[in-house]
Amino acid sequence: xxxxxxxxxxxxLLPGRHLDWLEALRRAGEARFATGGFPSPREEEWxxxxxxxxxxxxxxxxxxxxxxxxxxxxxxYRLPEAWSLVFVDGVYAKDRSITAGLPEGVVLPxxxxxxxxxxQAEAFFHKIAAREEHGFVAFTTAYFRDGALIxxxxxxxxxxxxxxxxxxxxxxxxxxxxxxxxxxxxAEARVIETxxxxxxxxxxxxxxxxxxxxxxxGLEHIKLQIETDKAYHFGGIYAExxxxxxxxxHHAAFGGLLARTEIHSELGHGAECELDGLFLAxxxxxxxxxxxxxHRAPQAISRESYRGIAAGRGRGVFSGRIVxxxxxxxxxxxxxxxxxxxxxxxxxxxxPQLEIHADDVKCAHGVTVGQLDSSAVFYLQSRGVDxxxxxxxxxxxxxxxxxxxxxxxxLKHQVQSALLAAxxxxxxxxxxx
Amino acid sequence: MLNIENxxxxxxxxxxxxxxxxxxxxxxxxxxxxPNGSGKSTLSHxxxxxxxxxxxxxxxxxxxxxxxxxxxxxxxxEGVFLAFQYPVEIPGVSxxxxxxxxxxxxxxxxxxxxxxxxxxxxxxxxxxxxxxLDEQFLYRGINEGFSGGExxxxxxxxxxxxxxxxxxLDETDSGLDIDALxxxxxxxxxxxxxxxxxxLVTHYQRLLNYIKPDVVHVLAQGRIVKSGGPELAxxxxxxxxxxxxxxxxxxx
Ligand SMILES: Nc1ncnc2c1ncn2[C@@H]1O[C@H](COP(=O)(O)OP(=O)(O)OP(=O)(O)O)[C@@H](O)[C@H]1O
Ligand SMILES: [Mg+2]
Numbered sequence: 091x092x093x094x095x096x097x098x099x100x101x102x103l104l105p106g107r108h109l110d111w112l113e114a115l116r117r118a119g120e121a122r123f124a125t126g127g128f129p130s131p132r133e134e135e136w137x138x139x140x141x142x143x144x145x146x147x148x149x150x151x152x153x154x155x156x157x158x159x160x161x162x163x164x165x166x167y168r169l170p171e172a173w174s175l176v177f178v179d180g181v182y183a184k185d186r187s188i189t190a191g192l193p194e195g196v197v198l199p200x201x202x203x204x205x206x207x208x209x210q211a212e213a214f215f216h217k218i219a220a221r222e223e224h225g226f227v228a229f230t231t232a233y234f235r236d237g238a239l240i241x242x243x244x245x246x247x248x249x250x251x252x253x254x255x256x257x258x259x260x261x262x263x264x265x266x267x268x269x270x271x272x273x274x275x276x277a278e279a280r281v282i283e284t285x286x287x288x289x290x291x292x293x294x295x296x297x298x299x300x301x302x303x304x305x306x307x308g309l310e311h312i313k314l315q316i317e318t319d320k321a322y323h324f325g326g327i328y329a330e331x332x333x334x335x336x337x338x339x340h341h342a343a344f345g346g347l348l349a350r351t352e353i354h355s356e357l358g359h360g361a362e363c364e365l366d367g368l369f370l371a372x373x374x375x376x377x378x379x380x381x382x383x384x385h386r387a388p389q390a391i392s393r394e395s396y397r398g399i400a401a402g403r404g405r406g407v408f409s410g411r412i413v414x415x416x417x418x419x420x421x422x423x424x425x426x427x428x429x430x431x432x433x434x435x436x437x438x439x440x441x442p443q444l445e446i447h448a449d450d451v452k453c454a455h456g457v458t459v460g461q462l463d464s465s466a467v468f469y470l471q472s473r474g475v476d477x478x479x480x481x482x483x484x485x486x487x488x489x490x491x492x493x494x495x496x497x498x499x500x501l502k503h504q505v506q507s508a509l510l511a512a513x514x515x516x517x518x519x520x521x522x523x
Numbered sequence: 524m525l526n527i528e529n530x531x532x533x534x535x536x537x538x539x540x541x542x543x544x545x546x547x548x549x550x551x552x553x554x555x556x557x558p559n560g561s562g563k564s565t566l567s568h569x570x571x572x573x574x575x576x577x578x579x580x581x582x583x584x585x586x587x588x589x590x591x592x593x594x595x596x597x598x599x600x601e602g603v604f605l606a607f608q609y610p611v612e613i614p615g616v617s618x619x620x621x622x623x624x625x626x627x628x629x630x631x632x633x634x635x636x637x638x639x640x641x642x643x644x645x646x647x648x649x650x651x652x653x654x655x656l657d658e659q660f661l662y663r664g665i666n667e668g669f670s671g672g673e674x675x676x677x678x679x680x681x682x683x684x685x686x687x688x689x690x691x692l693d694e695t696d697s698g699l700d701i702d703a704l705x706x707x708x709x710x711x712x713x714x715x716x717x718x719x720x721x722x723l724v725t726h727y728q729r730l731l732n733y734i735k736p737d738v739v740h741v742l743a744q745g746r747i748v749k750s751g752g753p754e755l756a757x758x759x760x761x762x763x764x765x766x767x768x769x770x771x772x773x774x775x
Binding site for chain 2: 465477491
């Protein structure tokens with residue numbers, strides 16, 4: 091049995107089979123995946139991350155309806171002030187989602203959109219992700235089960251954030267999702283993607299999010315990845331920003347055994363892109379973040395600031411690539427990657443790459459990999475804090491500087507809790523924060 | 524309170540303190556003056572328990588215990604406080620968090636319960652007002668982006684909240700404007716009582732106009748070369764260090 095055979099059996103479950111354009115894309119994706127499989131470390135962009143353990147297994151998509159999910163787990167991560175779409179094992183859970191009050195037609199599960207308004211889905215599906223060559227993307231194109239279609243019409247400002255909550259519940263389960271976010275001219279939205287799991291078994295989540303930002307559109311996009319200890323995770327966030335469009339992306343990755351997130355954007359004239367991120371690779375986790383910003387037109391601004399922590403036998407990878415194309419004069423790009431190693435066996439590879447083809451540009455990047463500052467440890471000890479707590483406080487502080495940027499506050503606190511739960515021997519008092 | 528006997532300390536096999544003896548009784552204020560590089564901060568750090576200093580001789584007794592055997596955090600909980608010459612910046616941990624952690628560490632050590640959140644806020648608000656600091660400081664990262672003077676006042680805020688028995692102020696007056704100097708001096712004076720002792724490391728007699736010391740010591744080349752009353756500070760101010768020890772002056 092392989093994925094092709096497995097999905098042949100499940101074919102009726104895949105949405106949009108009646109649409110020729112989608113069938114063609116699915117078939118192309120399937121063919122690409124059948125020949126190439128998942129990416130291998132021989133590929134330059136995957137050289138630090140070996141996904142062979144995923145290849146060895148055959149994860150199984152959910153059959154029929156979405157499974158029941160533990161209410162307490164779900165509510166712990168649901169934001170009180172947000173609309174939410176909930177996907178359990180990759181299947182939309184309508185009864186768990188909160189969509190009341192959403193403007194008509196702005197948010198739909200993708201499977202439903204493919205039935206009701208396929209031309210809307212067609213306009214955005216695989217237009218940006220088509221540029222991304224590798225097997226994971228092909229895999230999601232071929233086998234996606236559902237996703238969210240978020241289409242904000244010109245001039246509309248979505249008053250509340252929309253949260254997409256992904257819960258994995260089944261051992262050896264497979265969730266394959268494609269999300270589409272399209273924000274038209276002068277419109278604004280906030281989208282949060284939360285990835286969690288229940289139970290202790292292994293599973294695979296593969297999700298691709300395509301983001302279309304029209305002229306002067308604004309999107310704040312936050313991804314929180316707190317999958318379980320044995321989970322495998324691939325996430326691709328691929329954006330295109332038209333003239334003066336603004337993207338603020340924040341990525342917090344604390345979970346999973348092997349997780350890779352790609353965040354790529356193409357910046358049009360005067361566009362602004364801010365990427366913030368934090369990963370915390372504890373235990374035996376391998377967390378890989380790959381960013382790529384292409385400045386295609388003049389005067390765009392990008393600010394990228396990543397922090398990584400590795401403890402135990404954890405391994406972190408950050409590849410940040412910025413490409414300034416020939417026409418992109420007056421580009422203003424800054425990237426920083428600061429990393430903290432907490433143990434001898436931990437490892438972080440941080441690889442910034444600038445590729446500049448224009449001459450009148452401002453580009454800067456900086457990378458640091460270091461340990462806790464002993465004078466700061468002593469300062470805290472001299473105030474009565476024991477050494478271990480002092481170390482934990484400083485580790486938390488290093489991470490928290492990133493988390494502090496997260497809005498709304500309810501999400502910030504959630505991320506802080508997740509961070510504390512994931513930190514080695516955390517004894518930080520949350521009620522004091 | 525504190526007794527230092529013939530203390531020898533070296534760093535990377537380089538002798539820095541070369542036989543310091545000092546006796547500070549409860550309630551006393553001692554000023555230590557001396558040229559740059561004479562070992563004043565080294566002494567302060569050794570008393571607070573910073574690693575990297577090798578004690579090669581002598582002993583230090585604090586409230587009857589061997590101070591040098593205690594971890595830095597134990598010393599702090601027992602009431603030793605160092606206001607740093609160069610306080611570190613710790614972005615990401617708020618001042619108020621540290622104040623709470625520090626105060627509760629001391630209280631737990633004494634067997635007291637943790638401080639109630641409302642009482643704590645009230646206590647800190649009172650102190651911060653007295654130091655003429657903005658309340659917003661509490662919620663910023665420890666010393667993060669503080670001006671030199673603000674950092675020094677922040678050290679005094681911590682001292683005021685913790686009410687330590689032995690306060691070592693390493694050049695807390697350096698870089699302060701006149702108003703801030705008075706504020707810091709008020710902070711010290713309001714804690715001054717028979718239970719609290721102070722070691723003030725300073726280069727300027729100015730501070731001693733506001734905090735009258737019981738004893739003034741001159742530290743040069745790792746030794747206390749002269750001790751006297753408050754008038755010694757005045758004499759140093761007008762004459763410099765040269766007249767005390769020519770060899771010390773040569774190294775300035
Ligand atoms: N970690 C270290 N490694 C090497 N030398 C050191 C170290 N710490 C202190 N020293 C040396 O010890 C001597 C005393 O330094 P210390 O900082 O105690 O002087 P100080 O009296 O506080 O001077 P200042 O008035 O400038 O603050 C100096 O010569 C200094 O260079
Ligand atoms: Mg000094």
